[in-house]
Structure formats: C-alpha cells, structure tokens
Amino acid sequence: MIQHLVDGVLVGSILSLGAIGLTLAMHMLRFANFSHAELLSIGAYAALVFDGLFAALYPLLATKIEPLSLTWALTLALLISMALTGASAVVIDRLIFRRVRAKGGELSMVFASFGVAMVLRNIIGLTFGLQSQLYSKDIVMALVLSRDPLLLIKPDQVFSLIAALAIMAILHLILSRTTFGYALKAVAENPNLAQVSGVNLNRMIVLIWIIGGGLAAAAGVFYGLSNQINPVLGRDLVLPIFAATIVGGIGSIYGAVLGGFLVGIASNIALVILPSGYSPAVPFLIILLVLLIRPTGLFGEERT
Amino acid sequence: MIGLISYLVFFTTIAAILSIAVLGLNLHWGNTGLFNGGVVAFFGAGAYGTLILGGTPQSGHLGGYELPYLIALTGGMVIAGFMAWAVGILTLRLRHDYLAIATFGVAVAFENLMRNATGLAGGATGIRGFERPLRSALGDGFTYNVLFLIFVLILLAATYLFLERLIRSPFGRMLRAIREDEVAAQSLGKSPSRVRLTAFITGSVIMGLAGGLYGTFYAFISPQDVLPILTFQIWAMLIVGGAGNNKGAIMGAFLIWAAWTASGWALSRFAPLDVQLYTGSIQFVLIGSVIVGMLLWRPQGLFPEKLVVSQAARPK
Numbered sequence: 001m002i003q004h005l006v007d008g009v010l011v012g013s014i015l016s017l018g019a020i021g022l023t024l025a026m027h028m029l030r031f032a033n034f035s036h037a038e039l040l041s042i043g044a045y046a047a048l049v050f051d052g053l054f055a056a057l058y059p060l061l062a063t064k065i066e067p068l069s070l071t072w073a074l075t076l077a078l079l080i081s082m083a084l085t086g087a088s089a090v091v092i093d094r095l096i097f098r099r100v101r102a103k104g105g106e107l108s109m110v111f112a113s114f115g116v117a118m119v120l121r122n123i124i125g126l127t128f129g130l131q132s133q134l135y136s137k138d139i140v141m142a143l144v145l146s147r148d149p150l151l152l153i154k155p156d157q158v159f160s161l162i163a164a165l166a167i168m169a170i171l172h173l174i175l176s177r178t179t180f181g182y183a184l185k186a187v188a189e190n191p192n193l194a195q196v197s198g199v200n201l202n203r204m205i206v207l208i209w210i211i212g213g214g215l216a217a218a219a220g221v222f223y224g225l226s227n228q229i230n231p232v233l234g235r236d237l238v239l240p241i242f243a244a245t246i247v248g249g250i251g252s253i254y255g256a257v258l259g260g261f262l263v264g265i266a267s268n269i270a271l272v273i274l275p276s277g278y279s280p281a282v283p284f285l286i287i288l289l290v291l292l293i294r295p296t297g298l299f300g301e302e303r304t
Numbered sequence: 305m306i307g308l309i310s311y312l313v314f315f316t317t318i319a320a321i322l323s324i325a326v327l328g329l330n331l332h333w334g335n336t337g338l339f340n341g342g343v344v345a346f347f348g349a350g351a352y353g354t355l356i357l358g359g360t361p362q363s364g365h366l367g368g369y370e371l372p373y374l375i376a377l378t379g380g381m382v383i384a385g386f387m388a389w390a391v392g393i394l395t396l397r398l399r400h401d402y403l404a405i406a407t408f409g410v411a412v413a414f415e416n417l418m419r420n421a422t423g424l425a426g427g428a429t430g431i432r433g434f435e436r437p438l439r440s441a442l443g444d445g446f447t448y449n450v451l452f453l454i455f456v457l458i459l460l461a462a463t464y465l466f467l468e469r470l471i472r473s474p475f476g477r478m479l480r481a482i483r484e485d486e487v488a489a490q491s492l493g494k495s496p497s498r499v500r501l502t503a504f505i506t507g508s509v510i511m512g513l514a515g516g517l518y519g520t521f522y523a524f525i526s527p528q529d530v531l532p533i534l535t536f537q538i539w540a541m542l543i544v545g546g547a548g549n550n551k552g553a554i555m556g557a558f559l560i561w562a563a564w565t566a567s568g569w570a571l572s573r574f575a576p577l578d579v580q581l582y583t584g585s586i587q588f589v590l591i592g593s594v595i596v597g598m599l600l601w602r603p604q605g606l607f608p609e610k611l612v613v614s615q616a617a618r619p620k
Contacts, residue, residue, distance in 0.1 A: 026401070030401075031401060032401035032404050032405050034341075034404075034408070096596055096600065099600055100599050100600065100603075103599075103600075103603055104599070104603050105337075106400065106401070107333075107337065107339045107400060107401070107404070108599055108603060110339055110341075110401055110404050111339075111539065111543070111595060111599060112595070112596055112599050112600075114341070114536065114539070114592075114595065115536075115592040115593070115594075115595035115596035115599070116592070116596060117592075118536060118588050118589070118591065118592030118595075119588075119589050119592035119593055119596065121588075122585040122586070122588040122589045122592070123589060125582070125585045126582055126585050126586070126589070130581070130582070130585070239408070239409055239412055242405050242408075242409075246402075246405065250399070275420065277416070277419065277420040278416060278417075278420055280412055280413075280416050281412065281413040281416040281417065283409070284409035284410070284412060284413040285413070287405065287406060287409050288394065288406070288409075291394045291395060291398070291402065291406065292394060295398050295402070
C-alpha cells in the first residue's frame, strides 16, 4: 500500500508537468489538445538523441552523477530538449493549429489535434523504431527504505520528483512575480480586455506553447528515466494527463499540479484492488467521477 | 474472375458496414456538432452485444443465449445506446470538449475491459462460436456472402433514408439551429442538452448496428477489432466525404476504405521486407495527414453540406 502511494507521487509529478501545459493551452485556445502528450515523446526522444551525441563528443560527460543513472550528458540533453520541444510546439501551432483556428470552430481543432498526434507518434515510430529504448542500460539498484512494509525507491525517481517540484516552483515564481505572469492571467480572464490593455495575444500564445512544450519535454525525460521510452508513450499518457487537468479544473495551473498528483496516486492505489491489466482504464473512471461530483474540477470556473 | 468478384463482394460488405457507422457519426458531428472521440466503443458494444446475445454457449465467459438473430442485433444496438446515454448525461451539459475527452476515455476503457474481463467477453482471445444466421440453409460459400451483402445494403439504405427524413423533420431543423446558435435556439424554448442527448444516443445506436453487422460478418470479435484506429478511419471517412452530407458520408467511407486497403496491399506487395513491419505506422501517418490536410485545405469535404432553407422561410 505504502509502495503504491510512493509510486503514485512519483508518477504524479510527471503527470503534473504534462497537465500544466495542457491546461494552459486548453484554457487559452479553448480546445482539448489530444496531441499534447506527443510533446512528451518528442522531448524524450530529443533528449535521447542529444544524450548520445554529447556522450560521443565528450566522453567525460557520459559519467554518471552518483547515485543516479543520470549522466551529465543527459542533463544537458534535457535542457536542450526542453527548448527544442517548446520550439516544435510553436511550429506545430504555426503550421496547423493556427490555420485551423482561423478557419473553423474549436472542435475542428480537436479533430486536427488527433490527426497531429497520429502523425507525430508514427513518424517517431518510423524514425526510432517501435522497440523500447533506455537512457542507461546500467541497472540501478533501488534503495530499500524499509523492509516491513517493503518500500523500494530508485534514486532516479527521487531526482525526477525533486526536479519536477523545482520546475513547478520556478514557474510559480514567474507567474506570480513577473509582468508576463500578470499578462497571462489577464488573457486567461478576458482575452479582449487584455488586448485592449496592451497585451500581445499572439505573443502570449507562443509563450504558452513554449512553456507547455518545455514542461512536457521534462516530463517525457523523467518518465524515460524511471520507465522506458517508446513511440506509444504519448498514447499511454494522454488520458491520465487529461484526467489531471479535469480533476484540477481546466485553466488552473495549481489545479493541474494537484490533479497530476491525485491521478498518479489514485491510479496506483487502484491497483491494490484491481488487477494491473485495468490500469489504463483507471484515469477514465477518475474523469467520470469528477464529472459526476464536481464537473468544474477542484479550481475550475464555470464556463461554456 | 470469380475470385475478383468475391473479393469485390467482401470489400463492398465491409465498406457498406463502415458507411453505416459514418452515417451515425454524421448525425453526431455533421448535424449536431457533437464530437465523438470514441466511435469504436459504440461500434464494439454493438458487435460484442450481438455476438454475446446470439452466440452458441461458450465455456468460460458470459453469452451463448442463442437468441434469434434480429433480436440479438437489436440487443447490441440497445447496449450501444445505453452506453451513449450514460456518457451523454454526464457530459452534454458541460463544455463541448468534455464530450471529446469522455468519449475518447470510453473507447480506451471499453477496449481495456474487453481485453481483461475474460469472464465477460472472452478476454484477449475474443468471442467465437457465433452461428451466422441462416447458415445451415445457405452454406458458407459465395451465395451466403452475396445475400449478406444485400442484407447490409438494405440496412444501409434504411439508415440513410431514416437519417434523411430525420434531418428534414422539425427535429432535424432543431439540431441545426442548436448547432449554429445555441443561445438563439434556447430563447425559442428548445432544450439544447436534451436534443443533443437524443441525437447522441440515436447516432450511437446506428454505430452499434454497424458493429453488430461487422461481428456477424466475421462471426468473431476480439479487442483487436476495437482499437482507436477504427475511430480515426471513420472520422477520416466523414471529413473527406463532407460533414453534414449523408451521401458524402457514404462516398467518403468507400473512398477511404479503398485507399486504406489499397495502401495496405501496395505496402505488403512492393515494400521491402524490413519496411513491412512498419506498414501500420505508414498507414497511420497517411490517415492522420488526410484528417489534418482536409481540415486545412477543404474543411467542408468533397461533398459539402447543402444549405437548406426551411419551408416556412421560403418566399411564396
């Protein structure tokens, strides 16, 4: 039980990072972006490529940061991948979403996002192969925190959790202390009024994609550190990330953070009762439950 | 020659069955503006329902009630409709994209349940042992397939006529009114969420019919048949054909199904062996590009919706 709880928190931090970007885009652009989870794959694979590149160019970087399996090369690759994924989110918006937005309704965007997700996922599969890959082939022993009840935890997981929390703290500071943060809140509140007040809406949209893409890349890499990376990573995470945004309430960043942890913990605890084969369906049950009890989520506002 | 004809019969049967599902989706998306992200769940409910109700007794899982075929088929449609009711009642009063997320979730959960709940639907191995109707009288051969095709075409025509009548009826006008301007429709005393729920259930029942026919045709259904890709194929059919136009929906279904089978055949015939492992990925990229490309360059589809003037507004 306690092991499930701990695992849930670790998965939760990954879901939170993914959900923050999704909730921002869903709130500002008013569409459920089913391709958001593919940004996690892009991030994970971009980091894989640069990790290999750095390790080959400067073998010194390939040393591990004890006790983690994480290398300096991968740390650098993570930062580059965050930037690259943010940029690709902007490019995808330019090429597709912005044009569909100009043409039709919000639901056309949802259609388009499904198409984009399918194209991205399968291009990744065609480029990198369908098999699973690992950042490090070394086996890192899990630390035994307690024997009764048995509680195992991997150093990489602890690192991911701390790094995710640090990223969220930085985001919190940016949102609550900078002009950009205020502008973002203003746009979320009332786009027209914000524009009248001199906020550049198009620039805000670009920034939102950069933030969303960057956080998604970090989530993808952290997921890859504690699991494997494969082309269907996005397909497997899209529903839990949606569940996190709905639990938190669409548009609420803090809700998304909390929602991510709640969904992570609930999905892991559900495995105490349910056979593990059912785990992909658990986020759906959470979504149904929220829609039944409190459709606006924890921090969401009523809006049509 | 007979091989070609029997392949054409096979192809037309599947394309006609999928056309029925596309017609159901057209009622959702084209006429009502509802986003169904889990077409395959309603399709699957019809297929599983029909096979469980009408199949021969199997050890190890539910089913084998050996009900008469038409009752089993109707039962499958009822199950699909019931699922739609449950999802619709939860989501239709909320923001539009909640329905997209919830229906997508239904499809994931449905496939997951069918794969894992061995006692309910045979699990990963699916349901076998379904006796196709009138098989003892007609045998398994070419005659049976031709007669089954005719049966499917009759049902396709019936669905088409039903939907054409429906959208020309006052109910259809109300659907379009709500799709175009919800507030205006509300101010005229219509209840958008109730009308949407009716349309959502009706469309899903039609998808259930398509699923039931699909299950009957193969006399077999497994979780492999209810993967999300089927939802995307059915969407592509509707978007290519033209949302809001029932004739377009059927044309789109035949066109996309022909393109899908042709591309699969070409890849398996001409692609080198090591590429063949990726046939699925290549086809998925194609279908994704078709959806995105149509939305970018021809969002109204090849056969756009005909704008109608309601009778009362027509100049005398």
